[in-house]
């Protein structure tokens with residue numbers, strides 16, 4: 001039976017950095033489910049499918065093929081055979097994903113794919129509903145969070161390093177809006193699973209977070 005680690009939490013809490021690094025050190029596969037929601041959003045944007053257009057969204061979900069592969073250990077997302085990984089981190093795609101990830105057809109499609117990936121492989125999977133809906137029986141669950149201001153500052157620094165100039169205020173506003181949408185949608189809203197361990201990274205550097213989570217893993221393996 002595969003060993004599954006679920007990491008959930010709001011945008012900017014450091015999930016992907018931590019999950020990727022943890023997976024590498026344990027020899028597990030890292031599955032970034034946000035990238036799958038972003039891939040669907042990219043398709044809707046590219047084909048001008050309005051999130052309000054229910055039948056358009058449902059038809060697209062039936063048509064679109066999303067495949068996950070790995071290159072040098074890095075997750076690649078193929079949309080109908082085309083590698084679109086480099087397109088997925090754009091703000092426009094992230095904002096669309098935050099809206100379209102609330103749609104039932106999108107969630108059903110991607111949840112199926114995610115369950116299948118974890119069934120036969122040891123994974124560290126990160127997202128918003130992994131511990132609650134996708135892998136409710138995961139052997140280990142972490143809810144990774146940080147204060148809104150801290151998350152906004154981290155995103156600001158990340159964008160600055162990429163030469164993108166966006167005000168801290170507008171980033172913080174985006175994060176608040178995204179949190180609200182993720183936490184208040186009808187299906188699988190973001191929340192801490194009852195059996196998840198809360199890790200608040202506001203005052204931690206990456207190494208401290210990783211050591212904390214590795215300790216939790218060692219305890220789980222012993223029990």
Ligand code: DC
Pocket residue numbers: 011033034035037038094097098099101102126127128129130178182
């Ligand atoms: O983690 P991220 O920013 O790449 O995720 C993009 C959007 O997808 C985010 O607004 C919430 C949504 N998402 C989700 O609803 N469920 C997941 N398991 C992962 C992401």
